[in-house]
Amino acid sequence: MTQATSITLDVKGMTCQGCVNSVTKLVKRVDPDAKVAVDLPTGRLEATTQASAAALIEAINAAGYQARAA
DSSP: OOOOEEEEEEEESOOSHHHHHHHHHHHHHHOTTOEEEEETTTTEEEEEESSOHHHHHHHHHHTTOEEEEO
């Protein structure tokens, strides 16, 4: 089993709490056990997860947001 790591991403395109909820759900789809915190004003997402940063970025970008490693 892969060990959980801390990943920080910058996510553009989030404008409201609904966006924050959507992005959180996207991360949880990739890793249901992930711990996710999103700061809307800065667009910063922090996750403790077993998923790779690339997998999270791919899922978030596929939903229309713009994510990249912070």
